[in-house]
Amino acid sequence: GAGVSQSPRYKVTKRGQDVALRCDPISGHVSLYWYRQALGQGPEFLTYFNYEAQQDKSGLPNDRFSAERPEGSISTLTIQRTEQRDSAMYRCASSLEQATEAFFGQGTRLTVV
Amino acid sequence: EDQVTQSPEALRLQEGESSSLNCSYTVSGLRGLFWYRQDPGKGPEFLFTLYSAGEEKEKERLKATLTKKESFLHITAPKPEDSATYLCAVQAMDYKLSFGAGTTVTVRA
Numbered sequence: 433g434a435g436v437s438q439s440p441r442y443k444v445t446k447r448g449q450d451v452a453l454r455c456d457p458i459s460g461h462v463s464l465y466w467y468r469q470a471l472g473q474g475p476e477f478l479t480y481f482n483y484e485a486q487q488d489k490s491g492l493p494n495d496r497f498s499a500e501r502p503e504g505s506i507s508t509l510t511i512q513r514t515e516q517r518d519s520a521m522y523r524c525a526s527s528l529e530q531a532t533e534a535f536f537g538q539g540t541r542l543t544v545v
Numbered sequence: 546e547d548q549v550t551q552s553p554e555a556l557r558l559q560e561g562e563s564s565s566l567n568c569s570y571t572v573s574g575l576r577g578l579f580w581y582r583q584d585p586g587k588g589p590e591f592l593f594t595l596y597s598a599g600e601e602k603e604k605e606r607l608k609a610t611l612t613k614k615e616s617f618l619h620i621t622a623p624k625p626e627d628s629a630t631y632l633c634a635v636q637a638m639d640y641k642l643s644f645g646a647g648t649t650v651t652v653r654a
Contacts, residue, residue, distance in 0.1 A: 436588075465642060474549075474632050474644035475589065488641050523588055530640045531576050536588035 434458075436537035438524050444543045445514055453509045453540045457526030464507050465525045465534055466499055475523055481507060482530055514544045547572045547637050549645035557651045561622050566648045568633030569615040576640065578616050580609050581632040583647065589632055623652045 437456040445451050457464050463482050467475035477491040483504040492498070496514075501507040511518055521541050525534035548571045558564055570578070577596050581589035593602040595611035602609045606627060608619040618631055630647040637643070 463640070467644075472646075474551075474634075474646045477641060477643055480641060482640070488639065490641075525588075525642075531636065533579055533591045533594050534642060535591060536581075538588050 436524055436526050436535055438522075438537040438540050440540060441538060442541045442543075444545060447514060447516060447544055449514055450510065450512045451514055451542065453511075453522050453524075453542070455507045455509070455524030455526075455537060457505065457507070457524070458528075458535060461526035461528050461535075462504070463527040463530050463534070464501055465527075466507070466509050467523045467525065469521045469523055469539070471521075478509070511542075514542075516544050518542060519544045547635060547641065547643045549633055549635055549643055551631075551633055551645035551648050553648060554646070555649045555651070557653065558620070558623055560624055560652055560654050563619070563621045563623070565620070566618040566631055566650070567615060568618070568645055570633075570635045571614075572635045572637045572643075574638035576636040576638055578611055579634040579636070579642070580607075580616070580618055581634065583630045583632055592631075620650065623650070625652045625654050628652045 439454045466478040469475045479489040479499045481501040496512045499509045521539045523539045525536045527534040552567045580592040583589045593609040598613045610617045630649045632647045634644045
């Protein structure tokens with residue numbers, strides 16, 4: 433596609449449920465980043481892939497959060513046993529190469545009730 | 546740990562009133578420094594990349610500069626459409642991309 437696509441755009445889930453957020457990067461982009469952004473704050477790093485390899489997951493808050501990119505393209509961020517504090521905007525970005533600018537999707541607004 | 550600090554948090558300008566935003570950073574080896582613009586409800590939009598001290602980039606009324614410890618985004622004769630949050634990000638040698646909290650710029654006509 434022309435840009436980074438994230439789905440769903442909005443997700444409301446009940447506390448304790450698992451959710452999966454999807455990111456479809458720009459075609460041919462090898463690097464993919466996941467961020468979480470609170471209102472009025474900058475994006476907070478969660479994890480980063482180069483092709484299918486997860487290079488850095490130091491920003492994942494706890495073991496309820498995981499991410500994968502099995503074929504080096506589409507990525508899924510999974511949150512298990514969601515809690516209210518997980519409510520946020522989750523953003524995905526991709527870059528053509530590791531050291532080039534990253535382009536962001538529109539984000540997924542997650543609300544845990 | 547990599548740190549990015551942006552100042553001021555908010556900036557209110559009159560149309561035509563030039564100003565500068567600051568991004569100071571500490572990183573274990575800088576691969577690149579990126580500036581983004583973010584409008585309400587949208588994802589960050591890429592503006593510039595700077596790779597080495599002394600480098601400058603320009604786009605319309607925006608000019609970004611880089612030293613070994615900080616970067617400046619200069620806005621010359623701003624217009625209301627320049628109102629946005631401007632984000633600075635640094636990429637370390639391990640390719641991790643870390644963002645600052647942003648500066649929200651409001652330009653009044």
